[in-house]
Amino acid sequence: MPNFGLVRQNAVVSATPKSTIRDSLSVSITVGAYGIAFGAASVAAGFSVLQTCLLSLLTFSGASQFAIVGVIGSGGGALSGIITATLLGFRNGLYGLRMSPLLKTKGMKRILAAHITIDESTGVALSQENLGPDAMRSGFWFTGVGVFVFWNLFTLAGALGAQSMGNPAAWGLDAAVPAAFLGLVWPRLTSLSDRILAIAAMALALGLTPILPAGLPIIATAFLALAIGMRKP
Amino acid sequence: MTAMWWGVIGTSVAAFALKYLGHSIPQKYLDHPKIQRTNLLIPITLLSALVAIQTFAEKSKLVLDHRAVGLAVAVISLKFRAPFPVVVILAAISSALVYHFF
Numbered sequence: 001m002p003n004f005g006l007v008r009q010n011a012v013v014s015a016t017p018k019s020t021i022r023d024s025l026s027v028s029i030t031v032g033a034y035g036i037a038f039g040a041a042s043v044a045a046g047f048s049v050l051q052t053c054l055l056s057l058l059t060f061s062g063a064s065q066f067a068i069v070g071v072i073g074s075g076g077g078a079l080s081g082i083i084t085a086t087l088l089g090f091r092n093g094l095y096g097l098r099m100s101p102l103l104k105t106k107g108m109k110r111i112l113a114a115h116i117t118i119d120e121s122t123g124v125a126l127s128q129e130n131l132g133p134d135a136m137r138s139g140f141w142f143t144g145v146g147v148f149v150f151w152n153l154f155t156l157a158g159a160l161g162a163q164s165m166g167n168p169a170a171w172g173l174d175a176a177v178p179a180a181f182l183g184l185v186w187p188r189l190t191s192l193s194d195r196i197l198a199i200a201a202m203a204l205a206l207g208l209t210p211i212l213p214a215g216l217p218i219i220a221t222a223f224l225a226l227a228i229g230m231r232k233p
Numbered sequence: 234m235t236a237m238w239w240g241v242i243g244t245s246v247a248a249f250a251l252k253y254l255g256h257s258i259p260q261k262y263l264d265h266p267k268i269q270r271t272n273l274l275i276p277i278t279l280l281s282a283l284v285a286i287q288t289f290a291e292k293s294k295l296v297l298d299h300r301a302v303g304l305a306v307a308v309i310s311l312k313f314r315a316p317f318p319v320v321v322i323l324a325a326i327s328s329a330l331v332y333h334f335f
Contacts, residue, residue, distance in 0.1 A: 033318065034317060034318065036318075037317075037318065037321050046237065047237050047241075048237070051237050051238065051241050054241050054245070055241055055244065055245070058241070058245035058248075058249070059241075059244050059245045059248045059249075060248070061248050063276060063280065064244060064248055065244070066283075067279065067283060068240045068241075068244045069240075070283050070286075070287055071240075071283075072236050072237060072240050074286055074287060074290060074292075075292050075293075077236060078236040078237075078239035078240045078243060079239075079243075081236075081240045081243075081244070082239070082240060082243035082244050082247060084279055084283075085240075085244040085247070085248070086244070086247040086248070086251070087275055087279060088275070088276055088279055088280075089247065089248045089251050089252075090251060090272060090275065091272050091276070092248070092251055092252045092255065093251040093252060093254050093255035094255060094268075094269070094272055095252075095255060096251075096252050096253070096254065096255020096256040096257075097255045097256075097258070097260045097264065098260075099255075099256065100255070100256040100257070100260075101260065103256075105256070110253070110256055110257070111253065113256060114249065114252040114253040114255070114256045115249060115252060117252045117255065117256065169299070169328075169329075169332050170329060170332060170333070171325065171329055172299075172303060172324065172325030172326055172327070172328040172329030172330075172332070173325060174287075174299075174300055174328065175288070175299065175300040175302070175303025175304065175307075175324045175325055175327070175328030175329075176303070176321050176322075176324055176325040176328075177287050178283070178284045178285075178287035178288040178300065178303070178304050178307070178324075179303055179304060179306075179307035179320055179321050179323075179324030179325070180317075180321050181280050181281075181283040181284045181287060182280075182284045182304065182307050182308065182311065182320070183307070183311065183317045183320045183321065184276075184280050185276065185277060185280035185281055185284065186311050188273070188276060188277050188280075189277065194277055197274065197277055197278060197281075198277050198278070198281040199281070200278075201277065201278035201279075201281040201282045201285075202281050202282065202284065202285035203285075204282070205281075205282035205285050205286050206285050206286070206289055206290070206295060209286065209290045209293055209294075209295060210293050210294065210295065213293075214290075214292065214293065217282065217286065218279060218282040218283060218286060219279075220282075221278035221279060221281070221282040222275055222278060222279060224274075224278045225271055225274035225275040225277065225278040225279075226271055226275075228271075228274055229267060229268075229270045229271025229272075229273075229274045229275075230267050230271055
């Protein structure tokens with residue numbers, strides 16, 4: 001799924017352009033298949049099949065999509081959901097910074113490039129570095145478009161599947177959503193301080209839940225990250 | 234318009250704006266180590282908060298129910314390096330079993 005952080009940076013060893021295409025395709029299919037989980041989670045959270053598919057088509061950023069359906073599904077307001085999703089999408093902007101000198105796009109092509117700027121397209125592009133800038137560009141475009149196609153197809157499948165199930169709790173969908181978030185954050189917890197931060201964020205969010213309106217306890221934890229990230233090294 | 238529609242439109246507009254901005258501004262503006270570091274930490278706190286709230290909250294009340302079992306199974310399967318779809322499916326199955334039988 002987009003922005004899952006699952007791409008290995010050094011997946012390519014051989015030096016043929018074919019390997020670039022193969023890398024792009026395998027990432028696209030594997031990652032795109034996770035769209036089933038998003039489609040199901042979104043419908044379980046009360047979004048329609050149309051809204052679910054529009055999120056995958058237009059937002060096209062996995063963690064942000066899970067966040068908006070998660071926040072609204074648990075009773076939060078639209079604004080809380082949008083802020084949480086946007087904070088999670090911030091890194092796509094940083095990927096854009098990295099990719100723009102390589103892609104040198106303008107006009108319509110820049111709009112397309114921006115839309116498919118996610119963890120995976122950036123990750124595969126960077127992994128082709130030893131094959132030269134052409135291979136990096138191909139990696140970016142093939143992976144971005146490939147993930148987009150499969151992510152949207154599988155979103156539709158997951159949404160239709162969940163719609164035909166009825167009560168989300170009876171099928172465990174209400175537990176699948178936090179499990180998906182856990183799967184998203186797990187690979188990011190590489191050091192002890194990351195794990196402490198994660199537990200502190202959980203405690204803060206739960207502590208604020210009875211006090212603040214739904215959605216705000218989640219946003220409040222961003223200040224923990226800000227306080228640590230912005231302090232003097 | 235419902236909260237869902239505002240959410241779909243607002244999230245999509247903001248997501249694209251961030252991506253497009255990244256492609257359009259000179260690299261030096263955001264290439265500060267503090268910003269890079271905060272950018273790595275924000276997903277950790279937000280996603281962890283979402284895990285906690287989605288498991289242990291019901292509106293503004295804290296609860297302990299079948300979802301906690303699903304989460305525990307997810308933690309165990311991640312410990313055993315299970316791939317993402319397996320983690321999600323095992324969490325769903327275990328939570329549904331508790332929901333039905335306890």
